[in-house]
Amino acid sequence: MKESFQNFLVENLSFLPTELIVVIISAMPILELRGGIPFAFLAGLSFGEALFYGILGNLLPVIPILILFRPLSSFLMRFPLYKRFFDWLYNRTMKKSENVEKFGALGLILFTAIPLPTTGAWSACLAAILFFIPFRAAFIAISSGVVIAGIGVSLFVYSVF
Numbered sequence: 001m002k003e004s005f006q007n008f009l010v011e012n013l014s015f016l017p018t019e020l021i022v023v024i025i026s027a028m029p030i031l032e033l034r035g036g037i038p039f040a041f042l043a044g045l046s047f048g049e050a051l052f053y054g055i056l057g058n059l060l061p062v063i064p065i066l067i068l069f070r071p072l073s074s075f076l077m078r079f080p081l082y083k084r085f086f087d088w089l090y091n092r093t094m095k096k097s098e099n100v101e102k103f104g105a106l107g108l109i110l111f112t113a114i115p116l117p118t119t120g121a122w123s124a125c126l127a128a129i130l131f132f133i134p135f136r137a138a139f140i141a142i143s144s145g146v147v148i149a150g151i152g153v154s155l156f157v158y159s160v161f
Contacts, residue, residue: 022043023036026058027057033149055146059121062121093130097130108128114149128142
Protein backbone atom coordinates (compact mmCIF):
# COMPACT_ATOMS: atom_id res chain seq x y z
CA MET A 1 0.00 0.00 0.00
CA LYS A 2 2.85 2.39 0.84
CA GLU A 3 4.38 1.94 -2.62
CA SER A 4 1.07 2.49 -4.43
CA PHE A 5 0.42 5.64 -2.40
CA GLN A 6 3.93 6.86 -3.17
CA ASN A 7 3.35 6.14 -6.89
CA PHE A 8 0.04 8.02 -6.73
CA LEU A 9 1.84 11.05 -5.26
CA VAL A 10 4.59 10.95 -7.85
CA GLU A 11 2.12 10.68 -10.74
CA ASN A 12 -0.02 13.54 -9.46
CA LEU A 13 2.81 15.78 -8.32
CA SER A 14 5.08 15.26 -11.32
CA PHE A 15 4.72 18.94 -12.29
CA LEU A 16 6.64 19.89 -9.12
CA PRO A 17 10.44 19.88 -8.79
CA THR A 18 11.85 16.57 -7.56
CA GLU A 19 13.21 18.19 -4.40
CA LEU A 20 9.74 19.42 -3.42
CA ILE A 21 8.25 15.97 -4.02
CA VAL A 22 10.89 14.50 -1.68
CA VAL A 23 9.95 17.11 0.97
CA ILE A 24 6.23 16.34 0.59
CA ILE A 25 6.72 12.56 0.77
CA SER A 26 9.03 12.92 3.79
CA ALA A 27 6.50 15.13 5.58
CA MET A 28 3.71 12.57 5.32
CA PRO A 29 2.89 10.22 8.18
CA ILE A 30 3.94 6.58 7.70
CA LEU A 31 6.08 7.37 4.61
CA GLU A 32 8.35 9.94 6.24
CA LEU A 33 12.07 9.45 5.51
CA ARG A 34 11.50 5.82 4.61
CA GLY A 35 9.60 6.97 1.53
CA GLY A 36 11.24 10.28 0.69
CA ILE A 37 14.88 9.23 0.61
CA PRO A 38 14.38 6.13 -1.59
CA PHE A 39 12.31 8.28 -3.95
CA ALA A 40 15.14 10.84 -4.05
CA PHE A 41 17.58 8.07 -4.91
CA LEU A 42 15.35 6.78 -7.71
CA ALA A 43 14.88 10.33 -8.99
CA GLY A 44 18.64 10.78 -9.28
CA LEU A 45 19.33 13.16 -6.40
CA SER A 46 22.72 12.98 -4.72
CA PHE A 47 23.21 11.50 -1.25
CA GLY A 48 23.46 14.97 0.32
CA GLU A 49 20.40 16.31 -1.47
CA ALA A 50 18.32 13.27 -0.53
CA LEU A 51 19.40 13.57 3.10
CA PHE A 52 18.78 17.34 3.26
CA TYR A 53 15.34 17.31 1.62
CA GLY A 54 14.27 14.16 3.46
CA ILE A 55 15.18 15.64 6.86
CA LEU A 56 13.61 19.00 5.97
CA GLY A 57 10.35 17.34 4.98
CA ASN A 58 10.28 15.07 8.00
CA LEU A 59 10.80 18.01 10.38
CA LEU A 60 8.15 20.28 8.80
CA PRO A 61 5.15 18.85 10.70
CA VAL A 62 6.96 18.52 14.07
CA ILE A 63 6.47 22.07 15.39
CA PRO A 64 2.79 22.37 14.37
CA ILE A 65 2.01 18.96 15.88
CA LEU A 66 3.80 19.73 19.15
CA ILE A 67 2.10 23.12 19.47
CA LEU A 68 -1.39 22.45 18.11
CA PHE A 69 -2.25 18.84 18.90
CA ARG A 70 -3.21 19.27 22.56
CA PRO A 71 -5.47 22.36 22.18
CA LEU A 72 -7.03 21.09 18.97
CA SER A 73 -7.58 17.68 20.52
CA SER A 74 -9.21 19.22 23.61
CA PHE A 75 -11.65 21.06 21.37
CA LEU A 76 -12.43 17.99 19.24
CA MET A 77 -12.97 15.63 22.22
CA ARG A 78 -16.61 16.70 22.34
CA PHE A 79 -17.22 14.74 19.11
CA PRO A 80 -17.66 10.96 19.62
CA LEU A 81 -15.94 10.08 16.35
CA TYR A 82 -12.82 12.04 17.31
CA LYS A 83 -12.87 10.62 20.85
CA ARG A 84 -12.87 7.11 19.40
CA PHE A 85 -10.00 8.03 17.07
CA PHE A 86 -8.06 9.63 19.94
CA ASP A 87 -8.52 6.57 22.15
CA TRP A 88 -7.21 4.34 19.34
CA LEU A 89 -4.26 6.67 18.74
CA TYR A 90 -3.51 6.92 22.45
CA ASN A 91 -3.49 3.14 22.94
CA ARG A 92 -1.40 2.58 19.80
CA THR A 93 1.17 5.20 20.81
CA MET A 94 1.38 3.97 24.41
CA LYS A 95 2.09 0.40 23.25
CA LYS A 96 4.99 1.55 21.07
CA SER A 97 6.58 4.09 23.37
CA GLU A 98 7.90 2.24 26.41
CA ASN A 99 11.37 3.79 25.85
CA VAL A 100 9.84 7.26 25.86
CA GLU A 101 8.05 6.54 29.11
CA LYS A 102 11.22 5.15 30.65
CA PHE A 103 13.81 7.64 29.34
CA GLY A 104 11.77 10.76 28.46
CA ALA A 105 13.37 12.96 25.81
CA LEU A 106 16.27 10.54 25.31
CA GLY A 107 13.73 7.82 24.57
CA LEU A 108 12.25 10.07 21.89
CA ILE A 109 15.60 10.05 20.08
CA LEU A 110 15.59 6.24 19.99
CA PHE A 111 11.92 6.13 19.09
CA THR A 112 12.45 8.48 16.16
CA ALA A 113 15.85 7.18 15.02
CA ILE A 114 14.72 3.61 14.39
CA PRO A 115 13.17 3.79 10.91
CA LEU A 116 10.33 1.30 11.30
CA PRO A 117 6.82 1.71 9.86
CA THR A 118 5.37 2.36 13.32
CA THR A 119 7.99 4.83 14.53
CA GLY A 120 9.07 8.23 13.31
CA ALA A 121 8.61 11.93 13.88
CA TRP A 122 4.80 11.87 13.82
CA SER A 123 4.53 9.10 16.41
CA ALA A 124 7.30 10.67 18.49
CA CYS A 125 5.40 13.96 18.58
CA LEU A 126 2.34 12.18 19.91
CA ALA A 127 4.42 10.31 22.48
CA ALA A 128 6.02 13.60 23.60
CA ILE A 129 2.58 15.14 24.02
CA LEU A 130 1.14 12.15 25.86
CA PHE A 131 4.11 11.97 28.25
CA PHE A 132 4.16 15.76 28.79
CA ILE A 133 7.73 16.21 27.55
CA PRO A 134 8.43 19.97 27.29
CA PHE A 135 8.38 21.45 23.79
CA ARG A 136 12.07 22.36 23.57
CA ALA A 137 13.31 18.96 24.82
CA ALA A 138 10.84 17.15 22.54
CA PHE A 139 11.81 19.18 19.47
CA ILE A 140 15.55 18.69 20.02
CA ALA A 141 15.12 14.96 20.68
CA ILE A 142 12.83 14.39 17.69
CA SER A 143 15.10 16.43 15.42
CA SER A 144 18.12 14.41 16.56
CA GLY A 145 16.24 11.18 15.90
CA VAL A 146 15.19 12.37 12.44
CA VAL A 147 18.79 13.22 11.55
CA ILE A 148 20.00 9.80 12.77
CA ALA A 149 17.21 8.02 10.87
CA GLY A 150 17.91 10.10 7.76
CA ILE A 151 21.58 9.20 7.81
CA GLY A 152 20.77 5.52 8.36
CA VAL A 153 18.17 5.33 5.59
CA SER A 154 20.40 7.28 3.19
CA LEU A 155 23.41 5.08 3.89
CA PHE A 156 21.32 1.97 3.39
CA VAL A 157 19.66 3.15 0.18
CA TYR A 158 22.77 4.65 -1.41
CA SER A 159 25.10 1.79 -0.50
CA VAL A 160 22.80 -1.20 -1.18
CA PHE A 161 21.17 -0.02 -4.39
